[in-house]
Amino acid sequence: MAADMDASSVLDVRNLAVSFRTDRGEVPAVHDVSFTVKPGETLALVGESGSGKSVTSLAVMRLTPPAPQASLTGSILFRGRDGQVRDLATLAEHEMQAMRGNEISMIFQEPMTSLNPVHRIGDQIAEAVRYHRKVDRQAALDRAEELLVLVGIPEPRKRLKSYPHHLSGGMRQRVMIAMALACDPSVLIADEPTTALDVTVQAQILELLKELQERTGMAVVFITHNLGVVAEIADRVMVMYAGRIVERGGVVPLLKHPLMPYTHGLLRSVPRLELAAFGQAKLEAIRGNVPDPTRMPQGCSFHPRCDHAELGRCDRTIPILEEAEADHLVRCHRWRAIASVEA
Structure with a gap:
């Protein structure tokens, strides 16, 4: 207690x-x-x-x-x-x-080392949504797209398929914020x-x-x-x-x-x-x-x-x-x- x-x-x-x-x-x-x-x-x-x-x-x-x-x-x-x-x-x-x-969530110091380099951005954000909200993959990806819009990333649907190395430092940090807010x-x-x-x-x-x-x-x-x-x-x-x-x-x-x-x-x-x-x-x-x-x-x-x-x-x-x-x-x-x- x-x-x-x-x-x-x-x-x-x-x-x-x-x-x-x-x-x-x-x-x-x-x-x-x-x-x-x-x-x-x-x-x-x-x-x-x-x-x-x-x-x-x-x-x-x-x-x-x-x-x-x-x-x-x-x-x-x-x-x-x-x-x-x-x-x-x-x-x-x-x-x-x-x-x-x-x-309770956390944004870590280095987005390049915190993001998995072999998984797409959309899948990494959707993983937490699927785990905690128990929704299917498409619903989780839709939520990931909403989050990318929320954090100001242009062309969010296209960015869902990007890998971390495709993004600038500022964009990767925004992705980390999106993951934390999922x-x-x-x-x-x-x-x-x-x-x-x-x-x-x-x-x-x-x-x-x-x-x-x-x-x-x-x-x-x-x-x-x-x-x-x-x-x-x-x-x-x-x-x-x-x-x-x-x-x-x-x-x-x-x-x-x-x-x-x-x-x-x-x-x-x-x-x-x-x-x-x-x-x-x-x-x-x-x-x-x-x-x-x-x-x-x-x-x-x-x-x-x-x-x-x-x-x-x-x-x-x-x-x-x-x-x-x-x-x-x-x-x-x-x-x-x-x-x-x-x-």
């Missing part, structure tokens, strides 16, 4: 932790991650590569390797179309198969769906997702490292670093008044046209790299890269996730001092 869930939420992740078994022992990848998403809302997961964003999304979809290769703990509460709340973390695999691609999911997880696309196609994909969300009311979990995209599409933001949430809040207060030094660093790394106009085009960078999960530093995992780190404190204890303001959480020992200086 799933735990109680806020009636306004469609997805409620609580204390999610994921670790992997390796030759060097158990390696934690995600630590105590909690968040909720409401219908029609977009939550952006932000962070550098290796911060735990994709592992979090794969865990929600139950696509991490099975035990003992991987360990998943915590709750993933999901409200289905029937109004029943289920904990996806405890469902048997056959039960999860009925949910995955049907009520069964009208309540939650769509988009894992960096615009990373490999040029800025024009990227803008088209973002606009398409917003239009589809307004039309269907689905919730979106949007994973990205691009804060420009976050400002464009998100309602709320969750910043991750080394597998932990380090800041979470509404998109406007978090981007205007970040409290975590890591979030400050990400924002300073974004190119700004107004600075370039005044000859200040040099970008700041966060020194160092995301830590190796097998050799995580003691204390705050960001302290070796942080200009505000306090020896004897930041390098000894992991800060808790505190509520700095209403719906604005931050994980930093020194956020109060940093906020007063920034003010």
